[in-house]
Structures are given as C-alpha cells and as structure tokens.
Amino acid sequence: MDFFLGGLTRGLGLLINLDPEVYGIAWLSLRVSLSAVILAALAAVPLGLVIGQREFLGKRFLVVLFNTLLALPTVVVGLVVYGLLSYHGPLGGMGILYTPWAMVAAQAVLAFPLITALVIAAVITLDNRVGPTALTLGATPMQAAWAVLREARFAVLAALAAGFGRVITEVGAAIMVGGNIRHYTRTFTTAIALETSKGEFAQGMALGFFLLVVALAVNLASHQLQARWK
Amino acid sequence: MRLRVLLIVLLTFLLAAPAMAVDRLVLATTTSTANTGLLDVLLPAFTKHSGITVHYIPVGTGKALAIAKRCDADVVIVHAPALEERFVADGYGVDRQALMHNYFVLVGPPGNPAKVQQAGSVVDALKRIAQAKAPFLSRGDNSGTQVKELALWKAAGIKPDWPGYREAGRGMGPTLTMADELGAYTLSDIATYRKYLSTGRISLVILADNQDLLKNPYSVILVNPAKCPKVKYDQAKKFEKFLLSPQGQEIIADYKADGKKLFWPVHPPK
Numbered sequence: 260m261d262f263f264l265g266g267l268t269r270g271l272g273l274l275i276n277l278d279p280e281v282y283g284i285a286w287l288s289l290r291v292s293l294s295a296v297i298l299a300a301l302a303a304v305p306l307g308l309v310i311g312q313r314e315f316l317g318k319r320f321l322v323v324l325f326n327t328l329l330a331l332p333t334v335v336v337g338l339v340v341y342g343l344l345s346y347h348g349p350l351g352g353m354g355i356l357y358t359p360w361a362m363v364a365a366q367a368v369l370a371f372p373l374i375t376a377l378v379i380a381a382v383i384t385l386d387n388r389v390g391p392t393a394l395t396l397g398a399t400p401m402q403a404a405w406a407v408l409r410e411a412r413f414a415v416l417a418a419l420a421a422g423f424g425r426v427i428t429e430v431g432a433a434i435m436v437g438g439n440i441r442h443y444t445r446t447f448t449t450a451i452a453l454e455t456s457k458g459e460f461a462q463g464m465a466l467g468f469f470l471l472v473v474a475l476a477v478n479l480a481s482h483q484l485q486a487r488w489k
Numbered sequence: 490m491r492l493r494v495l496l497i498v499l500l501t502f503l504l505a506a507p508a509m510a511v512d513r514l515v516l517a518t519t520t521s522t523a524n525t526g527l528l529d530v531l532l533p534a535f536t537k538h539s540g541i542t543v544h545y546i547p548v549g550t551g552k553a554l555a556i557a558k559r560c561d562a563d564v565v566i567v568h569a570p571a572l573e574e575r576f577v578a579d580g581y582g583v584d585r586q587a588l589m590h591n592y593f594v595l596v597g598p599p600g601n602p603a604k605v606q607q608a609g610s611v612v613d614a615l616k617r618i619a620q621a622k623a624p625f626l627s628r629g630d631n632s633g634t635q636v637k638e639l640a641l642w643k644a645a646g647i648k649p650d651w652p653g654y655r656e657a658g659r660g661m662g663p664t665l666t667m668a669d670e671l672g673a674y675t676l677s678d679i680a681t682y683r684k685y686l687s688t689g690r691i692s693l694v695i696l697a698d699n700q701d702l703l704k705n706p707y708s709v710i711l712v713n714p715a716k717c718p719k720v721k722y723d724q725a726k727k728f729e730k731f732l733l734s735p736q737g738q739e740i741i742a743d744y745k746a747d748g749k750k751l752f753w754p755v756h757p758p759k
Binding site for chain 2: 297345347356357440441443453455456457458459460
C-alpha cells in the first residue's frame with residue numbers, strides 16, 4: 260500500500276514544492292501536446308466535416324481508413340516520424356530531430372486520425388439539412404460549415420479532448436523523436452519511463468499524478484469554454 | 490468570433506514560445522551512464538569549460554550506435570567492445586578512445602537453486618546454472634549488457650538453450666524485477682543493481698563480481714565527418730579531449746552514488 264501512498268504524497272510534494280525541473284517538464288508537455296492537437300485539428304476538423312456531411316464515392320472507405328488508423332501504435336508513428344526527420348530522411352534538412360518540434364510533429368500525426376474519425380462520427384449523425392438550410396438562408400459555404408460545426412460543437416470539443424488525452428499520455432513517439440533530453444525534450448511520460456527504469460517508482464508515480472492534475476486543468480478550461488459557447 | 494481569435498492567440502503563443510533552434514552537441518549513450526547521474530555532473534563541467542551545450546539521448550548501446558550510423562548524433566559513449574570495433578571498421582566512427590570501466594555482476598535468487606559458489610569465477614557459475622538448467626533471464630535487447638552476457642556464455646563453452654533461459658526484451662531495471670519474481674539468475678550492471686537493491690524492490694544477491702571477465706569498459710567514439718558531413722566533429726573532439734583530460738577523469742573517479750564509487754577512469758588521477 261505504501262507503494263501508492265508514497266507516490267501520491269510525493270506527487271503532492273512535487274506540486275507544492277515548485278521544483279523548477281518538474282515544472283519545466285509540465286510546461287513542455289503542455290506546450291508540445293496542445294500545439295500538436297491544435298495543428299492536427301486545423302486539418303482534421305475541416306476534413307471530418309467534409310467527409311461526414313458530403314456524399315461521395317469512397318466515403319465509406321475513408322471512414323474505415325480513419326477508424327483503422329486509430330490502431331496505429333505510438334512507437335510506429337515514432338519510427339515513421341524518426342525516419343522522416345533523421346539526417347538521411349527526406350525531411351532531415353530541417354534539423355529538428357531531438358527537438359520539441361519533432362515531438363509536436365509526431366504527436367500531431369497521432370492526433371490527426373483520432374480527431375478526424377471523431378469529427379466524422381459527430382457530424383454524420385447530425386441532421387444533414389443544417390448545411391443546406393443555412394445556404395438557402397443566404398449563408399456563404401464557410402458560414403454554412405460553421406453552422407454545422409456549431410451544431411456539433413460538444414462532440415467536436417470532445418474529439419479535441421480525446422486527441423489531447425491521446426498525445427499527452429503517449430510515450431513511444433515522444434521518446435523516439437524527442438530523445439528524452441533533460442531540460443529540453445523531457446516530457447511527463449518520458450520522465451516517468453526514465454524514473455521507472457531507474458527504479459525510482461515513487462517519483463514515477465508522483466509525475467503520473469502531476470500529469471493527471473495538468474490534464475484536469477486543461478479539461479476544466481475546455482469545459483468552461485464549452486459552457487460559454489452556447 | 491471570439492473563439493477564433495482565442496484559438497489564433499493560443500496557437501501563436503504555443504508555437505512561438507519554444508526557443509527551438511539550439512547550438513548543441515548530440516551525445517547518444519547507454520542508459521547506465523545516464524541513470525547513474527554521472528552525465529549530469531560531467532556535462533555541465535564541460536559546458537562551463539568550453540561553452541558547448543551537450544544533449545544526451547539515453548538509449549542502449551545498440552540503439553546509440555544505430556542512431557550514430559544515421560548521422561543523428563555527433564558522439565557516442567557506449568560499452569560493447571565487439572560492436573564498437575565493427576562500428577569503427579565499417580567507417581562510421583573515428584577516434585575511439587577508452588574512457589572508463591566498471592564491473593558487471595552476476596546475480597541470482599537468495600535460495601541459489603543452482604548451488605553457485607559465492608564469489609567464485611563467473612565461468613564456473615554459468616556452468617553450474619547450465620547444469621542445473623536453472624532459470625536465467627537475459628536482457629534480449631542487444632544492449633551492451635546482453636552482448637557481454639553472450640560473450641560470457643561463449644567463454645564458458647555453453648549454448649544457453651534450455652527452457653528456463655528466457656529473454657526479457659527490456660531495460661536493466663525491469664529485467665532485474667522480472668528475474669527477482671521468476672527466481673532467475675541474470676547479469677546486471679552494478680549501478681542499476683545497487684539502486685534496485687537499496688529500494689528493497691529485489692532480493693537478488695551478487696554471486697560473481699570484480700573479475701577480469703566481468704570488466705565493463707566504456708569508450709567514447711566520434712561520428713565520422715567523412716560519412717556525416719553535418720556532424721560537429723571539432724566540438725565533439727573537444728568533448729572527447731575534455732573527458733580524457735585530468736579534469737574529466739577526476740570527475741569520473743570522484744563520482745559516487747549512494748556513497749559508492751561507480752566508475753574507474755582509464756587515467757586514474759594520482
């Protein structure tokens with residue numbers, strides 16, 4: 260039992276003691292994962308809207324494809340992004356391997372199919388007259404799309420929250436392309452993996468607890484946004 | 490629309506905040522040098538001395554060399570002589586220098602089912618384990634430790650193929666925990682073993698230690714600039730020189746974890 264209690268008390272200690280290294284880790288995790296989700300959403304939300312609302316040849320195939328991509332293991336995404344960003348890879352010239360940017364890229368790739376699939380699911384069940392009605396009322400196509408998005412806003416925000424949960428908890432891709440460099444690319448999950456491998460189980464548990472607190476704060480903020488955006 | 494403004498502000502803020510491009514040396518290295526905390530003492534001293542920042546990527550020896558082969562690191566510190574020699578012979582590495590050493594330990598369950606003689610020779614111990622067909626847990630991850638383990642079986646003239654010989658496919662810490670739970674013997678680096686023992690996580694005992702066959706030598710190798718034109722050879726060379734200088738060697742000699750010396754530099758300070 261002291262295994263769990265020890266981790267919990269240490270987690271509280273980390274929160275209160277303002278250990279600069281731990282706060283650095285928390286800040287980096289938050290920054291990387293939020294950036295990744297926003298970048299992924301910029302592509303995934305419009306794409307999900309189009310796939311969900313329009314009828315076209317191959318629509319079913321795309322839906323199945325995005326649902327299948329949800330099964331992508333994070334380590335595989337890490338490997339693929341590593342292959343792209345590595346010196347000998349096609350994007351090696353950018354020189355961003357082992358920087359936070361590499362982690363943002365890998366996590367955006369991870370979040371993209373998840374957000375797309377959930378947005379499709381959200382708008383596919385929506386009354387498909389919302390868009391056309393808006394159009395007949397004189398809305399531009401952009402405004403019509405916005406109207407559809409508004410109708411599905413709760414499900415879309417849930418999709419973003421799910422994307423955020425997926426990327427801030429993943430360790431395989433972050434450790435592979437970030438390198439777990441101290442004070443630079445060490446996130447919550449890579450730090451937990453490191454502490455566990457060192458036998459510092461209490462520190463690992465404590466960081467896990469801290470991660471949950473950060474996730475809670477993010478979800479509270481997004482909930483707040485949801486409540487206002489009526 | 491307030492929301493759109495908010496999103497744009499948030500995105501700009503997040504993406505602008507990370508000061509990304511840094512001038513740095515990338516060191517790919519084994520987990521044992523990183524997990525013991527040695528690098529956290531050694532690297533700041535070098536930065537102070539030279540103004541060069543070093544970022545280390547803690548992975549196993551096999552992976553560290555693979556990263557370096559793809560030109561994604563400037564310098565490596567590893568501990569698997571056979572792999573290192575091939576790395577240099579194949580033209581990927583240059584200026585390989587011995588840096589320091591410590592010892593592997595053979596550990597096993599306190600019940601000692603194979604009746605291995607304590608503090609005897611490691612070859613004799615492995616023979617007894619094989620004879621008893623006792624459980625043995627290998628790292629199975631192409632790490633320096635596994636390479637050493639395979640070399641030891643070879644030295645003992647044994648092919649480890651009985652059902653109790655298993656591969657964990659994991660790092661040293663998890664392998665020790667698994668060996669403890671399975672009642673198996675295993676080979677470990679001394680630092681990880683001590684750490685796990687001190688937390689009361691395992692009850693494995695040392696059966697062989699401090700002998701030539703168990704020596705664990707670490708080398709520093711620079712990535713060949715002829716193969717990887719973008720590699721920071723000059724800075725890496727400075728780093729290697731610093732490690733082998735009296736100052737660098739003294740830091741290694743003086744480094745202690747839990748009050749115990751962990752590494753012996755190649756040029757011990759007088």
